[in-house]
Amino acid sequence: MRTTWTKEQQARRERFRVFGAERVAPGTSDRDRSGAFHHESWKLLAEEGFWTAHLPAEYGGEGGTLWDFLAGLEGLALGADDSGFVLSAVAHAGLVHVLLEHGTPEQKARLLPALTSGALGATAATEPTGGSHVAAVHTRAEQNGAGNWLLSGQKAHITNAPEADVMLVVGRLDGIGKRDITLFVMERGRRGLTTGKHEDLLGQRTSPTGPIFMDNVTVTRDDIVGEPGNGLATLYSFLAFDRLMYGIVVASQLEALLPTTVERASRRQAFGTSIGNHEYIQDKIVVMRMTIESARHLAYAAADALIRRADNYSALASCAKLAASEGAVSSAVELVQIFGHMGYDRTQGVERHLRDAVAIRIAGGTTEMQKKNIYKDIAERFTPRTEITQGA
Secondary structure, three states: OOOOOOHHHHHHHHHHHHHHHHOOOOOOOHHHHHHOOHHHHHHHHHHHOOOOOOHHHOOOOOOOHHHHHHHHHHHHHHHOOHHHHHHHHHHHHHHHHHHHHOOOHHHHHHHHHOOOOOOOEEOOEOOOOOOOOOOOOOOEEEEOOOOEEEEEEEEEEEOOOOOOOEEEEEEEEEEOOOOEEEEEEEEOOOEEEEOOOOOOOOOOOOOEEEEEEEEEEOOOOOHHHHHOOOOOHHHHHHHHHHHHHHHHHHHHHHHHHHHHHHHHHHHOOOOOOOHHHHHHHHHHHHHHHHHHHHHHHHHHHHHHHHHHOOOOHHHHHHHHHHHHHHHHHHHHHHHHHHOOOHHHHHHHHHHHHHHHHHOOOOOOHHHHHHHHHHHHHHHHHOOOOOOOOOOO
16 A cells, blocks of 8 residues: 655655645635635636646646545645635545546546636535435436436535535436436536535635525536436545545644644743643644644545446545544644644634534535444444354
């Protein structure tokens, strides 16, 4: 399994760390207060070739590997200091991944050039009546008598939706039987396709999140990603990729906070010495470091399993997501504690990390769903099968 970057990947990681620090990080606190997405940096990110590392040359890519892309993502998360911006990048990367893995050559040619040059993508599964239960889909495409379908329904709390140029929507396809969940990809501007306002969220406020509305949107066979009726399996693949990226992102974000945390613990005085000399403070920082290492290397393991097409890919991705999300919240709580009242003061920029961390326990699949997925894998692998024997 890969545990280190090549020299070229290290250079790419550093390149996007610097990009994040110079282009994304400035003004994050202001954007957090106003709930604004950094459009300019999003365009510049594409111009820097962030999305093309692992794309085939025929679609404008560099023909590299998934590891090349993940090196850039790790660097961006390390430097950006804007969790919402990086969360939007994770959601966008998931859509690109689905198209690369399951899209037709025509869909790739039609959509990838835009998605890798500044357009924003969203994947819409969640509906107002169903969150973690992704199969509880009411959005439906009904035949219109002209060989096409009319797609109607509503999606809720979708990352990037208010600003999205391309949307991948989970719906049910009329006329193909009980197994009917299907993925549809559409560009903004289609008649009947609209999006709602950016939700006023507690954290991840710089990532545009909101509803998608479909009112008899015409879709054709060319808009179906993958096989009709096989949308759930494709969606689960997307979710697993999403989850492993959370492991990489959270590890990098905590790594970026580690020097500041140690410096604060060293400078803050209590009982005649720095609080960093007390073991109970050291323990908080050690646990943060453990989260960094565990989330990162579980994500690497999941990426390796994805590339090998291993059957434990989804479970490993859930392990990475679980370690990342729980560790992000506990580390952010301790970060506020180490900073004391300054950590609770909104003008200091520390409490933002706690608000952002809470969202990681929900976005991309809740903590409870990760545990369910992990246990399902354990049960399938290790539950003894009862042998039935017949007496003479």
